[in-house]
Amino acid sequence: MKINHLTSAEENLMKQFWKLETFYLKDVMEKHPEPKPHQNTVSTYLKILVEKGYLSTEKEGRIFKYKVLVPYEEYKKFLLKEFSVNFLNNSGKEILEFLFTENIISKDDLQEFADLKPAKAKEPKLEYANEILNPKKDKKIKDKKKKKK
Structure with a gap:
């Protein structure tokens, strides 16, 4: 899924939508803090966010029900990667340096x-891979067994 950039106004609305997950226009208007934007303004932003792929719509009678398509965590990852690539040479060291200096x-x-060490993953057994990669060894073992008989 390709994530597009949001304007600050779109991002502010999306923060509210991420909390709601599914909603109607009236829900947005009720929950929006004062000063409330005009309903037509919110409706325009909803249309833009649908076009950008952040929301989907489902028609219920004469009104639309909106659903969030891009999870908040995915958007955070997108922003951090963009920041890292564009400003910190995509370097983990530079990211840490920036976080420390700020x-x-x-x-x-x-x-x-650092103390939260991830559990070591078990090394996969490569029985079949070894058979494929080292077929000569298997033949030698089989030949020795035949000679013993």
């Missing part, structure tokens, strides 16, 4: 993260 993360945070 006091977003501390050494204690990093140490705590």
